[in-house]
Amino acid sequence: MPIDFADLRPCLAFEPPADLAALFAARPLDPTRPLLTDAELAAVRNAVSAHLQDGGKWFSPLEAFLRGLIDRLLTNPSMNAAALLLRRYLTEARPPWETHLSAPTLLDLPDVDAGAVDLLFVTVALAYTLTVRKPPADLNAENVGAYVGYTDSYTKEHGSWGISLRDWNLLCAGGCMFLFHTLKFQPERFSPDFLVLRNRAGEYRTLLRGAHGLAADGSLTQSRSDPHAVRVTSPLETTETGYIAHEVLPNGVVCPCPRTFPKDEWAVALDENCLMLGMHIPSQPPYTVAEHRTSMAQALDFYATFLKDHGEICGFVCYSWLYSAQNKHLLPPESRILEMQRHVHLCPMCAELDESLTFLRPGSALQRRLADFRAAGNAYHVGYMYVPLDEARTFGRFRHEL
Secondary structure (H helix, E strand, O other): OOOOHHHHHHHEOOOOOHHHHHHHHHOOOOOOOOOOOHHHHHHHHHHHHHHHOOOOOOHHHHHHHHHHHHHHHHOOHHHHHHHHHHHHHHHHOOOHHHOOOOOOOOEOOOOOOHHHHHHHHHHHHHHHHHHHHOOOHHHHHHHHHHHHHHHHHHHHHHOOOOOOOHHHHHHHHOOOOEEEOOEEEEEEEOOOOEEEEEOOOOOEEEEEOOOOEEOOOOOEOOOOOOOOOOEEOOOOEEOOOEEEEOEEOOEOOEOOOOEEEEOOOOEEEEOOOOEEEEEEOOOOOOOOHHHHHHHHHHHHHHHHHHOOOOOOEEEEEEEEHHHOHHHHHOOOOOOHHHHHHOOOEEEEEEEEOOOOOOOOOOOOHHHHHHHHHHHOOOOOEEEEEEEEHHHHHOOOOOOOOO
């Protein structure tokens, strides 16, 4: 008997998004197909064995556990079809950097905890990467190590096989995030919260798209009704002749009054359709302009070929506390963090951070300054930044004042 989406629905432990149902309708699923093939498990086994240099000893009991889950799925056609649909959604039909699912658990598999289900699908992602995407083994070695490390940590803590931080580990296993020089990169789309224009002289202007409360320091508030807001911004308006919006200065401050940018002078340079390289910044390597420039150049050389089927790379972005416009209130002027901010275009975000976050060492001077800053009634926001492609190639030449 054919399986329809209604049969799968009770097996999914979350409210399925519309594109998941559309994916099911687009192509039939074979509920007799195993979620992972022998060849795919062998590829993971070989990669893990090479990483650990242990001849497969670590992976052997995990492989037996995974095979047990796979066999169990095959005894329930609807559950197996649901698993295959998730495989299609998380690995086959979408870019690996666009597979986020807001769900505590993926499959409602009785007597199997969420960590074990997550490990099953992270293994699927790694297997697909190794057999289909096939990134260079040396670049992917860190991601194989992450698979081992996160699995080992979860299993030692819980006493059973599993993995935590599903979305992060799907990203690692998905074959799209790699380390170049001192930075890690992953593809992503430019933020839909901003529109970037460029004129013939090569100057960029950042426009705020939505309507937000605006605080006295030019940062955004959590809502339009925030009592600290001094003004409410209006959303971007596109006319036949121009764009009317609040400009975001390179230092992350939103101008309180909207202005018009004529289309005969300004063209769209970056929008939500643009393919960018998102940056992750490890805590230990040197954090300097020169190191970033080298990392960006190496990443561009690789991803320009690796992502050729997904479009041209338009620049770099990063979503991090390191690019919060409020850092100028917390750090000394000679701070390396502030110096790096001067070479990128800062963009304000509404999301707030506090001094409890793990990026701050408890009791450190920065944590104390942040606590005092917030106690005085100030909001501390996560930051977003972008570097257009032409500025990335000469990173450090563009500079603004905070």
